[in-house]
Amino acid sequence: MDQQSISFADVAFALVSTLDLVGDDDGHGKRVAQMSYQVGKAYGLDEDELNELFLAGLLHDLGVSTTYVHSHLIESMEWEGVHEHCRVGAKLAEESSVLRHLSPYILHHHDRWSQLQRWVAAGRLSERQAILANTILLVDRIDAFAWQELVKKGYKYYHMAKDFCLQQIDLRWREFFSESIYQAFLQASQADIFWMMNDKQEVIDFTHQHLAKLDWMISMSELQEMAKIFANAVDAKSPFTYQHSLGVASLARYLAKQIGLSDSTQQRIYLAGLLHDLGKLDMEDEVLDKQGPLDQQERQKMNRHSFVSLMILRRIKGMEDIALWASQHHEKLNGGGYPTREKDLPLESRILAVADIVQALAQNRPYREGLAMPKILSIVDEMTEQGELDKAVVNCLHANSNQAYQVALSQA
Ligand SMILES: [Fe+2]
Ligand SMILES: [Fe+2]
Ligand SMILES: [Fe+2]
Ligand SMILES: [Fe+2]
Structure with a gap:
């Protein structure tokens, strides 16, 4: 970009x-x-x-x-x-x-x-x-x-x-x-x-x-500031997702850096993290804040949010790759994800998917307390064994687990 x-x-x-x-x-x-x-x-x-x-x-x-x-x-x-x-x-x-x-x-x-x-x-x-x-x-x-x-x-x-x-x-x-x-x-x-x-x-x-x-153009840092506003709006929607987008963005950027991706890719992954859940603004508070498992209709509503993120972000010229990565955060490598069931996922999307899961597990949710890193790693390992997550990204998470946990919960 x-x-x-x-x-x-x-x-x-x-x-x-x-x-x-x-x-x-x-x-x-x-x-x-x-x-x-x-x-x-x-x-x-x-x-x-x-x-x-x-x-x-x-x-x-x-x-x-x-x-x-x-x-x-x-x-x-x-x-x-x-x-x-x-x-x-x-x-x-x-x-x-x-x-x-x-x-x-x-x-x-x-x-x-x-x-x-x-x-x-x-x-x-x-x-x-x-x-x-x-x-x-x-x-x-x-x-x-x-x-x-x-x-x-x-x-x-x-x-x-x-x-x-x-x-x-x-x-x-x-x-x-x-x-x-x-x-x-x-x-x-x-x-x-x-x-x-x-x-x-x-x-x-x-x-x-x-x-x-x-007819104004904006710089990368101005874009980042604006993207943080989107992230804040999404994160403010529920007390349980407080700073989730900020944490996902920071963790995804951190993992991208450890994996050796370029500075500019790190910045773009950070943006994708800030923007990944913006489709959640389309949902009623009750679904997001529900104490307990979602019923079928609520699940259908929830599963729409990454698609909505794509529909909004793909209109921004020059950010097509960021829109794609953001919208793929619930896709799985075995084709069991949504909305496209795509298996052939770019590395950036795989990083974002791991960051999203780790941050969500580390955070308190309506139905459970935030989990400690050893428990998070065991859940992530199981998902990797089932062919959902990328092994190399998860290895990187293991190698940097303490730091990654802190980054996920930091308010960067
Ligand atoms: Fe108004
Ligand atoms: Fe108003
Ligand atoms: Fe999501
Ligand atoms: Fe998320």
Whole structure:
């Protein structure tokens, strides 16, 4: 992978598609971005401000990875604890040099206009930032109203919820929004196209077209920072998978180094480790947190996650190999894995498969305590004898077992 060959647009699209997996209303981030853009335009924002607003709209719910938090987001205008996901998301954005500028919007996207004005008076926000944050809140609530109505009435198209949304927001806007933003919203939303652009394929196309205009390339270290945000979002989904992706990434990189793979391959394996489980955001919390064995339906849902990881990551040009390795972490050398039952696995995928198992066994899970390394090694040996794991990778694990255990549980 060339250092400069990854497009920000591709990674941002993958990130929002990952976030949009949470809950049933697939596409929330994209719809909020689309509507924010239209309202901002009616308000008279300039091109740079519109781009900023669009990106902030896409990623405003960066801190939501559980279906539990998500259910609140579509059921109420405001609720106790609403700001928690804002704090989590803002902190994640802070950790990426490419996304840091979006952190204030993420942090304040559930503040009422009166509160935003207090932040402006205290010098915590600029007037422009307050306007952008309030625009996001307005269209965010529109999307929540629309979603309730679409589900309740069984409507196929988004614009069929237009009248309901306008009535609901008319009852409440004085409490929550700046009058000038509300007026801009009314102006933008008169045309049916404002609503029609939110239908599934239309909003995907709009997002692609808009991101493509940004035309930024990102470096390997910027890519790694963004990938850590994906990993954090996945790992935050369940208290039992805390820092699993980070541990898998670190252990896979460590094993790759011991095996003698190049620096650049080590870096790429690290990325694959960070991203391998992102399809888990598609699953209900109850399945991931279940105390005990999964039933057949739950198992079927679980077995989809590495396929979902592939579907999202394969769209990032220049990362096709990383997408493949990430998606093969549940494949087995004897062909008994999923989703493809592939037997001919690249070494990188074999390393990742071992790292995934070791990290998961070392960690506490709902149904058992984390295991010590001797027990982990015996389980891994048994799987190797059954033809599931690569012997050379497992030998490397044995030769470095203490260090590997620490790396798997370290918070790198
Ligand atoms: Fe939110
Ligand atoms: Fe939202
Ligand atoms: Fe997995
Ligand atoms: Fe995993």
